Amino acid sequence: MFKYFEPNKIFLVTSKAPKYVLFLFIVIFSIGLAEALILSPEDYKQSHSVRIMYVHVPAAWISLGTFSAITLLSLVGYIFKIRNFFLISKSLAPSGLVFNIIALVTGAIWGKPTWGTWWAWDARITSMLILALFYIMYLVAWRIFENKDKAFKVTTIITIFGIINVPIIKYSVDWWNTLHQPASISMLSESSIHVSMMTPLLIMTAAFALFSLLIFLMKYNTELIKIKNKGLDRL
Amino acid sequence: MINDLIYMNGYGLYVWSAFSFTLISFTSLFVIVKIQYTKERNKFVAKFGLLNSERAAFAKTQSINKEILSNTSNI
Numbered sequence: 001m002f003k004y005f006e007p008n009k010i011f012l013v014t015s016k017a018p019k020y021v022l023f024l025f026i027v028i029f030s031i032g033l034a035e036a037l038i039l040s041p042e043d044y045k046q047s048h049s050v051r052i053m054y055v056h057v058p059a060a061w062i063s064l065g066t067f068s069a070i071t072l073l074s075l076v077g078y079i080f081k082i083r084n085f086f087l088i089s090k091s092l093a094p095s096g097l098v099f100n101i102i103a104l105v106t107g108a109i110w111g112k113p114t115w116g117t118w119w120a121w122d123a124r125i126t127s128m129l130i131l132a133l134f135y136i137m138y139l140v141a142w143r144i145f146e147n148k149d150k151a152f153k154v155t156t157i158i159t160i161f162g163i164i165n166v167p168i169i170k171y172s173v174d175w176w177n178t179l180h181q182p183a184s185i186s187m188l189s190e191s192s193i194h195v196s197m198m199t200p201l202l203i204m205t206a207a208f209a210l211f212s213l214l215i216f217l218m219k220y221n222t223e224l225i226k227i228k229n230k231g232l233d234r235l
Numbered sequence: 236m237i238n239d240l241i242y243m244n245g246y247g248l249y250v251w252s253a254f255s256f257t258l259i260s261f262t263s264l265f266v267i268v269k270i271q272y273t274k275e276r277n278k279f280v281a282k283f284g285l286l287n288s289e290r291a292a293f294a295k296t297q298s299i300n301k302e303i304l305s306n307t308s309n310i
Contacts, residue, residue: 037254038240048243052253059257098264106253113249211261218268225275229282 029207035200058205060103066096071159091219097135123172134162
């Protein structure tokens with residue numbers, strides 16, 4: 001099964017895909033922006049400030065999802081010695097970090113009109129900040145360690161410690177008294193968010209996921225070309 | 236209508252700042268990754284050009300090499 005993950009085969013797809021993904025992202029993001037900024041209603045309590053949710057929540061979701069994917073790929077890659085999984089994980093990390101930062105900054109901007117403060121050491125915010133630190137440690141580890149085997153080991157350890165933080169982020173609003181409200185959207189029960197707000201939220205999430213895919217593809221192609229450059233040096 | 240969209244009941248500054256920050260982050264990340272990609276691809280093309288005919292013929296047998304060389308305008 002793992003032969004399908006060989007760089008030769010993957011590059012055939014990843015080298016051509018970015019332009020289509022970019023086009024799709026621009027279309028969906030434009031629709032999402034129109035929905036989020038113009039068509040969706042204001043909240044009865046938070047008024048127009050609720051529109052920040054359409055960038056804040058998808059960014060947080062993608063950032064958490066990306067870190068979980070990085071951990072899974074690193075673990076499987078380490079156990080089965082699939083180097084390409086590390087390449088995929090490494091290529092996913094930059095967009096994950098940027099989404100994490102977007103979630104933190106837009107959260108702070110949303111916090112000011114809603115809670116009256118830019119920042120609070122609340123459980124959800126603090127755990128998101130910790131996730132950003134894990135992203136930074138992960139990316140720095142790739143830069144520090146020249147020896148690839150050591151880099152694989154260290155980055156896998158970082159992701160294992162980092163993944164402990166992911167359920168803490170998710171359930172922090174239930175476990176502790178925080179400024180954040182409990183989750184409005186649930187996979188298992190009915191969501192408390194109205195469809196007029198859910199639609200732009202889902203469209204923006206799709207757009208953000210596409211942007212993450214776009215950056216991943218470009219980064220992955222760059223990493224493969226770097227390897228080929230080293231290969232040419234050896235010829 | 237336009238004023239409402241900009242002002243947003245006094246929340247315009249917050250809403251537009253959040254959306255602007257997101258857009259700036261997206262653009263910056265895209266540009267940085269694109270520059271890195273172009274730099275590596277150009278390096279590859281230059282290195283390929285320096286190979287003698289025998290080595291170039293051997294290198295060309297690898298499918299990724301052909302893909303990189305043919306993709307001169309990837310996004």
